Amino acid sequence: MKSKNPQLPIKERINDLLARMTLQEKVAQLYCFGRVVEMTGILFDEDRHLLPDKTAELFANGACQLGRPAQRTKPRHTAQITNAIQKFLAEATRLGIPALFNEEGLHGLMATGSTSFPQAIALASTWNPDLVSEIFSVVAKEARVRGSNYVYTPVLDLARDPRWGRVEETFGEDPYLVTRMGVAAIKGLQGEGETIDNEHVIACAKHFAVHGQPEGGQNAAPGNISERTIREEFLPPFKAAVQEAGVGAVMASYNEIDGIPAHINHWLLQTVLRDEWGYKGFVTSDGFGVPQIIRLHRITNSIEETAKLCIEAGVDCEVPRGVC
Numbered sequence: 001m002k003s004k005n006p007q008l009p010i011k012e013r014i015n016d017l018l019a020r021m022t023l024q025e026k027v028a029q030l031y032c033f034g035r036v037v038e039m040t041g042i043l044f045d046e047d048r049h050l051l052p053d054k055t056a057e058l059f060a061n062g063a064c065q066l067g068r069p070a071q072r073t074k075p076r077h078t079a080q081i082t083n084a085i086q087k088f089l090a091e092a093t094r095l096g097i098p099a100l101f102n103e104e105g106l107h108g109l110m111a112t113g114s115t116s117f118p119q120a121i122a123l124a125s126t127w128n129p130d131l132v133s134e135i136f137s138v139v140a141k142e143a144r145v146r147g148s149n150y151v152y153t154p155v156l157d158l159a160r161d162p163r164w165g166r167v168e169e170t171f172g173e174d175p176y177l178v179t180r181m182g183v184a185a186i187k188g189l190q191g192e193g194e195t196i197d198n199e200h201v202i203a204c205a206k207h208f209a210v211h212g213q214p215e216g217g218q219n220a221a222p223g224n225i226s227e228r229t230i231r232e233e234f235l236p237p238f239k240a241a242v243q244e245a246g247v248g249a250v251m252a253s254y255n256e257i258d259g260i261p262a263h264i265n266h267w268l269l270q271t272v273l274r275d276e277w278g279y280k281g282f283v284t285s286d287g288f289g290v291p292q293i294i295r296l297h298r299i300t301n302s303i304e305e306t307a308k309l310c311i312e313a314g315v316d317c318e319v320p321r322g323v324c
Helices: 010-020 023-028 052-058 075-092 120-124 129-144 175-190 227-234 236-243 266-276 303-313
Strands: 032-035 065-067 100-104 150-152 202-208 249-252 282-284
Touching: 052 075, 120 129, 120 175, 129 150, 129 175, 175 202, 175 227, 175 236, 202 236, 202 266, 227 236, 236 249, 249 266, 266 303
Parallel strands: 032 065, 065 100, 100 150, 150 202, 202 249, 249 282
Antiparallel strands: none
């Protein structure tokens, strides 16, 4: 298959793969199978050995993502799990498409035995992008040796309301400082090359967008900000992440803008992100951000309608597990 030939241009390989995929295989690439730590008895036995029959059933059409394999497991154990799953996907599924293993890494890989660095707000206070890049290169290596290849960081929100409970996750309130630290973090995670080598991981710029000044300081409250302020202050860190740092993933935010939740906001995810900025990566939901369209924003009444709106707006994968 052309898709298996690393000497061919990426676009040609992708087009060949898409032409071969069934609808079910394409749907599987929109789906995260939840957190690995929760899959004992579903995917593994008590000793974390793959259950062949259940694995074949679960991954019959492939898998896009599995969540946080490093959570509550030692490094060697995590590597054994991820290697076993990737081996199955590569050798026992029809198209052999490998999976993404996502992790949290805001100030160090969130895993047993990993290095914990100061929170993002403290890293920003160093005013030292080179140091930030070096720190996140360590995060990448610690994730990669365990078999993970995708990390949910950096946070590029502007911390504009001190009541918001996630201020410490940000690089502060200033667009310029957040931009420089964000670009440094992404380059540390992904490396400087056109492709990601075996010591680096895909970075995820989050939360897109206007998440750091919510009404009442509540985490998923509306961001009632004018478009001019959005473009001049809240979007520059994300634009630099796309155009300067080449970030591989962008995460939609929980909030809404002008009454439209980010997860179904075509203007935000398509017009601005892809059409204006030329973004070529993928858009992920925030954790349970897709079903929140039903139960929080109350825009839709069914999972089918919700899935349709999110896909049409530009969401490419639902995490932490497929619901809609």
